[in-house]
Amino acid sequence: MNSFKTAVMGAMLLFLCFSAQAVESQNKAQNTVKTDADPGRWQLMTLMHTFEKELTKLRPYLVADEKFKDPANRAEIQKSLKVLEESVKGDRPATIEGNPNFSLNFSLMSYHVQRLIRAFDHGGFEIARRDLNATAHFCVTCHTQIPTPKGSLAGLWMGPETEAATFENAEFLFITRRFKAALEKYDELVRKFPKSGLKSEQVGEVFNRKLALFARVMRDPHEAVINFKKDLENKELPAEFQTNLKTWILAFESWKAEKTKIDSMKIDELVAFANKNRPTADTRKLTSSDPELVRALRLSGKLYEFLTKDPGGKHSQEILLNLALIEKQLSQLYWYSLYQSYLRECVLKYPKKPLTKTCFDLYEADVKEQFASELVSLPSDVRNTIEVLRRNL
Ligand code: HEC
Numbered sequence: 001m002n003s004f005k006t007a008v009m010g011a012m013l014l015f016l017c018f019s020a021q022a023v024e025s026q027n028k029a030q031n032t033v034k035t036d037a038d039p040g041r042w043q044l045m046t047l048m049h050t051f052e053k054e055l056t057k058l059r060p061y062l063v064a065d066e067k068f069k070d071p072a073n074r075a076e077i078q079k080s081l082k083v084l085e086e087s088v089k090g091d092r093p094a095t096i097e098g099n100p101n102f103s104l105n106f107s108l109m110s111y112h113v114q115r116l117i118r119a120f121d122h123g124g125f126e127i128a129r130r131d132l133n134a135t136a137h138f139c140v141t142c143h144t145q146i147p148t149p150k151g152s153l154a155g156l157w158m159g160p161e162t163e164a165a166t167f168e169n170a171e172f173l174f175i176t177r178r179f180k181a182a183l184e185k186y187d188e189l190v191r192k193f194p195k196s197g198l199k200s201e202q203v204g205e206v207f208n209r210k211l212a213l214f215a216r217v218m219r220d221p222h223e224a225v226i227n228f229k230k231d232l233e234n235k236e237l238p239a240e241f242q243t244n245l246k247t248w249i250l251a252f253e254s255w256k257a258e259k260t261k262i263d264s265m266k267i268d269e270l271v272a273f274a275n276k277n278r279p280t281a282d283t284r285k286l287t288s289s290d291p292e293l294v295r296a297l298r299l300s301g302k303l304y305e306f307l308t309k310d311p312g313g314k315h316s317q318e319i320l321l322n323l324a325l326i327e328k329q330l331s332q333l334y335w336y337s338l339y340q341s342y343l344r345e346c347v348l349k350y351p352k353k354p355l356t357k358t359c360f361d362l363y364e365a366d367v368k369e370q371f372a373s374e375l376v377s378l379p380s381d382v383r384n385t386i387e388v389l390r391r392n393l
Helices: 002-029 040-062 065-069 071-089 100-121 125-143 167-175 179-191 200-217 221-232 239-257 267-277 293-309 316-330 339-348 356-371 380-390
Strands: none
Touching (some): 040 065, 040 167, 065 071, 071 100, 100 293, 125 167, 167 179, 167 200, 179 200, 200 221, 200 293, 221 239, 267 293, 267 316, 293 316, 316 339, 316 356, 339 356, 356 380
């Protein structure tokens, strides 16, 4: 995962350079009104089904290096990669183009896919296979940011649902948004641990998925309490997770009992609430055992939802700032986070607005911290990005 993080950091750095130019076209796209009857939805679904179909074809090769680099399979793999490349390079559906989060994540994915195809074409099979596996994270980043209406958690296809409860099968279901089936497999994996074959180092990963599902996608504290209590019955789970489970159960219990109903807030109320409760730049990063975790997941999920509904709305800049700060808090738990991108958006899209400088200062401080250096020794493309942003102050 670490080498993947490095790869993504690289992708993000290069991506910075394109953001400034991309803003102009994004601004235009945001003026498009989206409704359920939007034909763009059809385009979105076609794109998603293409992703799903090609990843399914590639699946047998993803798990084993020998299969992936076997010349006998090359043509088939190349064909699927080509289709993926065309789909990430083509026109974007309005839902993606018009939403800064989706749009950023999609651009990063597009860059990532094109880079791995280049590696494949040059015989870098190991890198290409690893990066192809990692593509899934981009899928998940979008999919776990949007709630799913109750009762529609299942996807359209049958497939790995009926296969064994392995971590890989559960992940594939999760990536392709078959959340209900994925949850069933995750449940079985932790409840039958260690006999289920789940490795100790994967337990945390499974719980991160389950937390995202309950707090962001299903938004169901009742179900979460019942579910986690069942997990707790397995006394063979590593001790730290027994403790964490108790913390999460309490967090979902207090969600059930809460007076300030975050779930039913209108946008003005939610933004005011987020402004009051948002973490500061020095707030510690949350760990799995932190009671704040569930609330942070919920709050950012709700903010995303509003941003998705009305990306150009009057609160968008505040939402971007809040999201960046919350995502930074969550960044230790999830493999990678878009928080720096939100800060850049907050500056690039809103020149000389009240929060522009706040976002810029946070961004600059964060980048410096990341490179643990002073401005002069930052890589030149990073320095350039900072200078482009500074012009908006
Ligand atoms: C930029 C954001 C984004 C990325 C990246 C993304 N998706 Fe999606 N995906 C969506 C949205 C939005 C939906 C629709 C959710 C809804 O409204 O039902 C969706 C839905 C889906 C669905 C369900 C389609 C249906 O018929 O209900 C599948 C399958 C899917 N995506 C697969 C993938 C795969 C595989 C990847 C990665 C290779 C991926 N997606 C990457 C945003 C994204």
